[in-house]
Amino acid sequence: SQELEQSPQSLIVQEGKNLTINCTSSKTLYGLYWYKQKYGEGLIFLMMLQKGGEEKSHEKITAKLDEKKQQSSLHITASQPSHAGIYLCGADGTGGGADGLTFGKGTHLIIQP
Amino acid sequence: DTAVSQTPKYLVTQMGNDKSIKCEQNLGHDTMYWYKQDSKKFLKIMFSYNNKELIINETVPNRFSPKSPDKAHLNLHINSLELGDSAVYFCASSQLGPLHFGNGTRLTVT
Numbered sequence: 001s002q003e004l005e006q007s008p009q010s011l012i013v014q015e016g017k018n019l020t021i022n023c024t025s026s027k028t029l030y031g032l033y034w035y036k037q038k039y040g041e042g043l044i045f046l047m048m049l050q051k052g053g054e055e056k057s058h059e060k061i062t063a064k065l066d067e068k069k070q071q072s073s074l075h076i077t078a079s080q081p082s083h084a085g086i087y088l089c090g091a092d093g094t095g096g097g098a099d100g101l102t103f104g105k106g107t108h109l110i111i112q113p
Numbered sequence: 114d115t116a117v118s119q120t121p122k123y124l125v126t127q128m129g130n131d132k133s134i135k136c137e138q139n140l141g142h143d144t145m146y147w148y149k150q151d152s153k154k155f156l157k158i159m160f161s162y163n164n165k166e167l168i169i170n171e172t173v174p175n176r177f178s179p180k181s182p183d184k185a186h187l188n189l190h191i192n193s194l195e196l197g198d199s200a201v202y203f204c205a206s207s208q209l210g211p212l213h214f215g216n217g218t219r220l221t222v223t
Contacts, residue, residue: 033211033212035214037154041216041217042117042203042214042215042216042217043156043203043205043212043214044214045211045212045213048210048211086154088156090212099161099168099169100144100146100148100158100161100169100205100207100212101158101212102158103155103156103157105153105154105155106154106155106156108154
């Protein structure tokens with residue numbers, strides 16, 4: 001079965017600083033999804049990566065998928081308090097979509113003012 | 114316009130009781146899911162339903178049963194609740210793309 005390893009488990013960053021969260025898969029990915037969860041709320045979809053070497057950006061968040069499609073990183077530039085929360089990577093291991101996503105254990109991000 | 118809605122948001126009940134969590138999606142998606150998030154925030158898939166057919170059942174006790182009256186609804190029934198069932202349960206839907214999640218139901222079994 002597909003396993004996803006996220007690092008770090010938790011991260012405390014001063015406001016305005018950059019940060020990176022990593023996600024490593026035990027198998028080649030058909031698709032890699034990044035989500036954000038605010039405490040006590042549901043998951044918000046951020047970005048989806050499917051092609052080796054793909055990179056996507058939205059506002060101050062950039063996600064990349066490596067050429068081998070087994071590692072992804074999420075980079076936040078000039079962090080703000082609104083970026084605080086739990087970031088989860090989810091993997092589509094079969095390409096079929098209907099099997100759902102396998103998730104990593106999440107990275108807890110705290111932004112210090 | 115809530116895309117995936119689940120009720121109730123909070124559910125507190127005693128061991129041994131039977132309870133249900135409802136989920137509805139208005140996105141027209143073919144596949145719906147139930148996920149369980151434990152106290153360490155680890156999110157694990159329980160079931161998925163595609164066109165009223167069960168696709169996955171990931172080693173979930175048979176006390177848990179998903180029921181889908183139509184494509185837009187996937188309810189979760191839990192019989193004989195146990196302390197270890199306490200968690201946040203998320204409903205989600207998808208159409209060959211990202212999953213859209215509800216806001217979760219926090220179940221506390223006392």
